[in-house]
Amino acid sequence: MSSLPPDEQPQTRTRLPVGDPAAGGAPVHRRLRTLAVVLGVVVVLVVIVAVVNRGNGPGSGATAASGGSADGASSAPTAPTGTNPVSTTSNGIATGFPQTEEGAQSAAANYSVALGSSDMYVTNTRHTILSTIGDPAVTAGLQAQSDQAYERQAKSFGLQNGLPPTGMTFVSRTIPVGTKVDSYDGGKATVEIWANSLGGLAGQGSTNPVTEYWFTDVLQLHWVNGDWKMSGYSQKDGPVPVTGSQTVSNPDSIAGAVNQFGGFRYAR
Template structure:
């Protein structure tokens, strides 16, 4: 085995903490608070101007397609709510590679009309800071957000609450030592305009497993070299 695991420098670890605050603390979604009114009536908050959502096939949960480069079109039942929550809880995977205008369009597709303006403002601000930090990296940036498990906490005709256990991996040479963050992201969903939409998001740390007995800390450069030739499972390029 030739992997060169070397402990990250103190400076790298300190910088990594800054980036984690910007990127991982809430996976760029959970700043949305519940002080906005929840959506209880789909007709009262329907935008009325959107094209019809793609229709999910019978017996499928979705997504049925993409709009503004995010998954949309989920079934109006618990499996559909879980599928939507899973997609939305890991949406921050995409934000880093979007322009501000693309973020605004994407959030308009997945959030309720009440929640979208504040969510957009917070995500755009966070991504701008993250881009500035990560632009200083001298190598490739590994930024992965993945779902691990889900749970339905509450489900009604037009509302659902789903928790998704996620892991985020970040590594950027000269900016962030390789690190992972486990979060449980809880999403309040409302059925609006023929689809499940985010009405509120919050997160709690963990549960977090310890590393394996043979694992050692890696610095960003050998971490990246060890992944040379690997392609992300979603097909997105490593920046």
């Protein structure tokens, strides 16, 4: 037996089971009730979040995951629609577009490619292209307007009816980056095509080397005889991104790439 006074005896602390009332903890049934309340609150919060997320789905006007603004549904105008690309062509140009906003954008993108092709620098093929994509009511005017513009450019490149000087390869190609609809009413549409183009003469000693150019085509379209046809056309500069730091390829590589790589058919 210890001889220490009672107030100096060593104290023994017993660790009682959690929830034992004797230990000052909450009773087990009270803790279970508290846990049930917490779980109920969590379930309610999960349901609220799910409802909110559903409301922020496609078409709700919410900010897209790509970083667009709340009113930026049109910031991704070239998102795939799931509709198969058109399967018909006329004179090598895609035709048979649907009478929808997406169909108008597809037509405008493909027509922009045709207008920027090297075939536009040859009188006969230029007229064929414009007859294919143009509204018959204004085709003659489009041809007259284009003749002046393309013949002037052809001279600046040193072309003779579209043919480059001996030893040179003429390059003219348009690459659409995106499209947007300015107006649409079912029978008429105005579509802008932001695009990059390559143009110039590839070959040793070329004084007009192939360069890139950024611009925006603006096409007015009419629904004519079951397809979209161009009734008007204009072009404006830019937007122009910062030029990269890549090393410029030699002229033979450019000429080879143009001959080896075909273009695309554009469809929504």
